[in-house]
Amino acid sequence: MNIGRKLKMGLIGGGPGAFIGAVHVKAAQMDGGIELVAGAFSRDAEKSKEAGRSYLIDPSRAYGSYQEMIEKESKLPEGERIDFVSVTTPNNSHFPISRDFMQAGFDVVCDKPMTFNVAEARDLKKVVEDSGRLFGLTHNYTGYPMVKLARDMVRKGELGEIRKIVARYPQGWLASDLEASGQKQASWRTDPSQSGGAGSMGDIGTHAENLAEYISGLRISHICADLSIFVDNRRLDDDGNCLLRFENGARGVLHASQISIGEENALAINVYGTKKSIEWHQEHPNYLHVKAADKPLEIWSRGNGYVAEISPAAARATRLPSGHPEAFLEAFANIYANFADALRARISGVTPDPLFMDFPNADDGLRGMLFIETVLASTKSDEKWTVMPK
Numbered sequence: 001m002n003i004g005r006k007l008k009m010g011l012i013g014g015g016p017g018a019f020i021g022a023v024h025v026k027a028a029q030m031d032g033g034i035e036l037v038a039g040a041f042s043r044d045a046e047k048s049k050e051a052g053r054s055y056l057i058d059p060s061r062a063y064g065s066y067q068e069m070i071e072k073e074s075k076l077p078e079g080e081r082i083d084f085v086s087v088t089t090p091n092n093s094h095f096p097i098s099r100d101f102m103q104a105g106f107d108v109v110c111d112k113p114m115t116f117n118v119a120e121a122r123d124l125k126k127v128v129e130d131s132g133r134l135f136g137l138t139h140n141y142t143g144y145p146m147v148k149l150a151r152d153m154v155r156k157g158e159l160g161e162i163r164k165i166v167a168r169y170p171q172g173w174l175a176s177d178l179e180a181s182g183q184k185q186a187s188w189r190t191d192p193s194q195s196g197g198a199g200s201m202g203d204i205g206t207h208a209e210n211l212a213e214y215i216s217g218l219r220i221s222h223i224c225a226d227l228s229i230f231v232d233n234r235r236l237d238d239d240g241n242c243l244l245r246f247e248n249g250a251r252g253v254l255h256a257s258q259i260s261i262g263e264e265n266a267l268a269i270n271v272y273g274t275k276k277s278i279e280w281h282q283e284h285p286n287y288l289h290v291k292a293a294d295k296p297l298e299i300w301s302r303g304n305g306y307v308a309e310i311s312p313a314a315a316r317a318t319r320l321p322s323g324h325p326e327a328f329l330e331a332f333a334n335i336y337a338n339f340a341d342a343l344r345a346r347i348s349g350v351t352p353d354p355l356f357m358d359f360p361n362a363d364d365g366l367r368g369m370l371f372i373e374t375v376l377a378s379t380k381s382d383e384k385w386t387v388m389p390k
Helices: 020-029 045-054 066-074 091-103 118-131 145-155 184-189 200-216 305-310 312-316 328-348 362-380
Strands: 007-012 034-040 084-087 107-110 135-137 162-170 220-228 239-246 251-257 268-273 276-281 287-292 298-301
Touching (some): 007 020, 007 066, 007 328, 034 066, 091 107, 107 328, 118 362, 145 268, 145 276, 145 287, 162 239, 200 362
Parallel strands (some): 007 084, 107 135
Antiparallel strands (some): 287 298
16 A cells, blocks of 8 residues: 555544544555544534544544534645544434535545435535545445456456346344334434435445446446335335346346344345356455356455456455455455545645555446436336436
């Protein structure tokens, strides 16, 4: 990883009881090239100060609101103020926070989904284009080395023409009415006013959608969806099944569930071509299964030279020798490492290496919101297929 000068990070969210904010901080700091220096960690000013103490930042830079943070950080000299901000709040606030920071001249990393709805996603994509700022979206599963290897195998034609893609993300943590207990993560993720129009399909189904398009290089063109709510009194879907059509004529199946008892984070994907197929499991991320007709199963292992020969991106995303497992935090850190190197290149006035730009962006964020909108429309429609807009 290219270190260069250390970048200064700001954080929105990540206060007491939060999960993903702390993940962002740990991932960003993993390679030593980023330090957290400021944040608006909670809407409650006292809780924000409390979080600031836990992150060991200057108390004067633990702000009571993101608006105060923009105002005061903007007045600091370059090199002292934050270089970028990470937005880790519930979905309904991603758009205004990201928009306001970019319009104030700051680069942004945002947790997924990018926005609350498609209209906001289109507006934010235009803000990114007009501002000239860097925007990164933490679809972190694209950060795994073997996912990058799978993508590069497809790009090089190793699989032949893609015929079918099967992506699934089953979890079991919402198999009961957990939100009724006041559990913070369950409460906001099942609340349509905070999460948006979709539940499990928006929360984790978008990861399966993003992985399918990232690896295959194909865009979904049509969806036939069926969403269900199994838990009584729940307001958003907790299970969903989709038939997919891709732009090249390939077919697909996508399944996302949070009521699949016994499952943890079993994101997985199969991509079938005319020559070979690949299979990858997030819970066993260091291995890619490669299959061909009438040939032995190949299991490719992260960290080996034969992986680097096919995929420089996978080699760049690898920190440890083969046999020393790398997983979720490292994949998340790879998103930050590429974003940070791209930002350093821009600060230095040089064109970033194309490998630096290998992180999800506003285009991917818009695709995710279009996917959610199309799934919701398909579920309500009497037609078999619903076109996914571009």
